[in-house]
Each structure stands twice: as structure tokens, then as C-alpha cells.
Amino acid sequence: MTQLKHAGGRKMLRILSRVSASSLQTQRNLNAAAVRRSLCCAASRSAPLCSGLAVNIMEPKLYRPPPEVRGMTLLDKEAFTRTITVPALRVPAGVLNKVVKSLRKSSIQRPGVPRVVQDEEGSSDFRLVLLDPHKVTSPNSFSEAEAEALRAFGVAQELQHYNLQLTYHNLKSEEVLEAVLPQGQDVTSSFSRVGHIAHMNLREHQLPYKNLIGQVIMDKNPGITCVVNKTNVIHSTYRNFKMEVLAGEENMVAKVKENGVTYEFDFSRVYWNPRLSTEHQRVVQLIKRGDTVFDVFAGVGPFAIPAARLGANVLANDLNPESYRWLQHNCKLGKVEKKVRTFNLDGRAFVQGPVKQELPALLKEKAAVHVVMNLPALALEFLDAFRGLLHQEPSCEENLPTVHCYGFSKEGDPETDVVKRASRSLGFPLENRCSVHFVRNVAPNKDMMCVRFTLPKEVLFSGDHEQTEPSEEPAPKRQKCEEAKDSM
Ligand SMILES: C[S@@+](CC[C@H](N)C(=O)[O-])C[C@H]1O[C@@H](n2cnc3c(N)ncnc32)[C@H](O)[C@@H]1O
Secondary structure, three states, X not given: OOEEEEOOOHHHHOOOOOOOHHHHHHOOOOOHHHHHHHHHHHHHHHOXXXXXXXXXXXXXXXXXXXXXXXXXXXXXXXXXXXXXXXXXXXXXXXXXXXXXXHOOOOEOOOOOOOOEEEOOOOOOOEEEEEEOOOOOOOHHHOOHHHHHHHHHOOOOOOEEEEEEEEOHHHOOHHHHXXXXXXXXXXXXXXXXXXXXXXXXXXOXXXXXXXXXXXXXXHHHOOOOOEEEEEEEEEOOOOOOEEEEEEEEOOOOEEEEEEOOEEEEEEOOOOOOOHHHHHHHHHHHOOOOOOOEEEXXXXXXXXXXXXXXXXXXXXXXXXXXXXXXXXXXXXXXXXXXXXXXXXXOOOHHHHHHHHHHHHHHHHHOOOOOEEEEEOOOOOHHHHHHHHOOOOOOOOOOOOOOOEEEEEEEXXXXXXXXHHHHHHHHHHOOOOOOOEEEEEEEEEEOOEEEEEEEEEOOHHHHOOOOOOOOOOOOOOOOOOEOHHHHHHOO
């Protein structure tokens, strides 16, 4: 609870400036800046304590918690309590709302701190409007418009002292962490939100404070009831992170909404990345009712389910049994279980099984066929699965599948790089026959790209069942922290 106390000895403390309404009146014809200058001079002449306040309120970062909290590893919320002096204006209750509205830019804005308090030592006809001590240091701090409004509402521009007790609850998470963590070190407290879970990627120097950081993030973000930190490895196959609970409940089953669709899954056992929602939407927008979608690396369904909701027939696959289970669950949740057939196969086996089985009939139809391959660390290399997949060329080639294949690139020219790798995997040059979309930068010098192309009939019917030479770079088995971020 924020506790607010009017400063004792109001007579001693109260006045920064004493400018009567009449003196204001006499200066009406002066320009506003001159008026404010004179207010300031009057203040420094008539109120001996004003310089004290001025020094105090000029101090930047007034809201900074007491220095004793530095180095704290176990959160002691009481230790953050301190009293600061803030400027205030005595405002007649009758014009309070209008004045508060006019002073929006100058009034105090702190979590849990009211802008208006009782004037305990004054008449009950007045209230105190608390002002931001970083913005209002003297009566001439008000803007022209504010000064004008104060005059119009008959509010004397006399700054009062108000003793405000700030507690842990009135501090922002960055302020708490900045005060606790070693000085000069990065205190970035960013996280990804997945339902009720805040997902952090703490740096080495933050680890001694990890539980405190978790608690602060939970306290300061309504709806977050669990904070986890990625450990520095990513499961090589299923793309889920090992994670440690820093604060809150150990419930890893999250419920999220993306592009209007609700998903549920165990975040510790499947892949989910809130930063891919735009990409999911971009691809799904290309899909029409009656189309067929093969989602080779479907995860828990963020391409498959929206596509099915649009009326597409979907075959969705994931090797991770947990993803597969949640994919099925989400199909039911989204009421599309009749439109989505689910598989728990390796991507290559999915292409050479269900895809191979369905394609011949689909190639003769009009509705489009899409193949989505979102496993950026490896998908480009999986394209060889399409080589010589079918034996008999259809009479017309119009309905060849459109492939959306994702890849990471660390090259200076990521577009050329991913096209080259896709071409090598297919055994067919895609240059000038594909479009490349930049999805996002996942780490310094590492981009996620999407190559879109019509699967060439020369590949599909090549009779060449050989797979590409293994690429020079072996598939990463374990990725470091930085790369773990990549797949997010
Ligand atoms: C980067 S995630 C993408 C998931 C989902 N498409 C999305 O956009 O959120 C890749 C998915 O591929 C799955 N996966 C990894 N290796 C696989 C393989 N060899 N065959 C099929 N699925 C695989 C993982 O379990 C994971 O769910």
C-alpha cells in the first residue's frame, strides 16, 4: 500500500512562491514566460526553504530506492520503502477535475500513487494535486497552457511540499532491478510472454539474482504467474528449451491466443514462439477454402489450425510426440478436427508417405496445394525429400505445390544464401523462380528467411531418389544460448 503523508509543519515547508492573484492580475499583459520568470524570482525571495526543495527535486532519479538494496538476492520488499518530497498544488475541490485534466503532463505518474490526495492540514474545501518532481521544480515549470489554466481556475501557483512514502509497489521493475543488480551492469528485464508464463533469457551476471528477478517480473506484470529462464541449450530435435522456474507456480500448460485462435500446450515440452504470429498470418492469408496444406513441421498448429479454419484441408505433422498430442488437442479446441489429419512422423517420412500418397490426385485438381516447412535450422536440407517423389507426370502442370520453406542464414546476403541452399537440396536451380521473404532477425548476423517456390516438376518427377550430399556444416546437435534465442 502506498502511504501518503502530508508534510508536517506546513507553514515551514509549504510555499515555494507566493504570488497573489492580484499580482498575477497586474502581470496579465506580460507574456507568459515573463510571468513565470517573475513567479520563480518571487519564490526564491520569499520562501527560504524553496532552495532546499529545489535542490531536492532537481535531483534526477528521485524515485530511486534506498542504496541498501544493492546486492540483495532474496527479495525484501520492505527495504524499498522511503519517503521523498514532491511538489503539490492546493486546488479548490470544485475545480479539481478540470485542474487535474489541465495538469496531466505535470502531475505525478507512478504505479499505485494517486494524483490527488486530501489536504490534511488545510481546509476540506481543498485537495492537493501531486506533481512530478522531475518536471515541476518551481512555479515557472508549468507550460504556458498549464499556467493559463491555473489562472483561469483561480488556483494559486504556490508549490507545496508533500512527503510521499514510496514503497516497492510504486516502483517499476527496471527501477527495482537497477537498484539491486551491480552498478553499471545491464539490467534488461525483457521477456516473452506465453500465456501466464514469462520467458526470460538471463545473462551470466544476472544469474545470482535470478529468483529475485523472477519475483519482480511476476509482481510487476499482472497475469504472469510463472517466470522461467531458458537454460543455455535447446533440444536439438524438438526445438523446445530446457527451462528453470524462477518464480511462481510450476504450471507449464499455457493458453495463448494468436491471430484470433486459441492454443494450449505444455510450454516446456513443445515449440512456441510468440514472435512468429505475423509470419503465421502472412502465410495463412495465401491459403483459400478448398486448398490443401501439408504442414511438415507443424508444432502445435499455428499454420495448420488457422488454415483449416479458413476451409483448407490440412495434413499436419510433427515428430515430437508432445507437439503431436497438443496439435490434436488444439484441433479439437479450434473445432477443426475434421479438417486436419495429424501425423507423428519424421518430416522426410511425412513427405514420402502421406504427401506422396495425396499429391497425384491433388495435382489434377484446381485447388492450390501448399507445403509449409518451418524448421529453419534444417528445413532447407529436407527439400531433397521431394526429389523423384512421384513417377507419373500429370498431363498438366498447373497445380504443382507451392512450398514455403524456412531457413536461417548468417551470410551477408541471406537471400542468395537460402536460395542457393534450397537449390542444392532440390538438385534444381531456383534462382529467378522463387521469392524470398525476410522473416526476422533472430540474433546478431542471423536472419530467418522464407523461400517460396512452385515445386518444379523436374524435381518431383526426376526419378532421382538420391539425397543431397550432407552439407559442409553438420546439423547442430546442441545450440548455445544465443542460438536458442534464434529459434524464438
Ligand atoms: C520451429 S518449430 C515450428 C513449429 C510451428 N510450425 C510454428 O511455426 O510454431 C519446428 C517443429 O518441427 C518439429 N520437428 C523437428 N524435427 C523434426 C523432424 N525431423 N520431423 C518432423 N518434425 C520435426 C519440432 O518438434 C517443432 O515442433
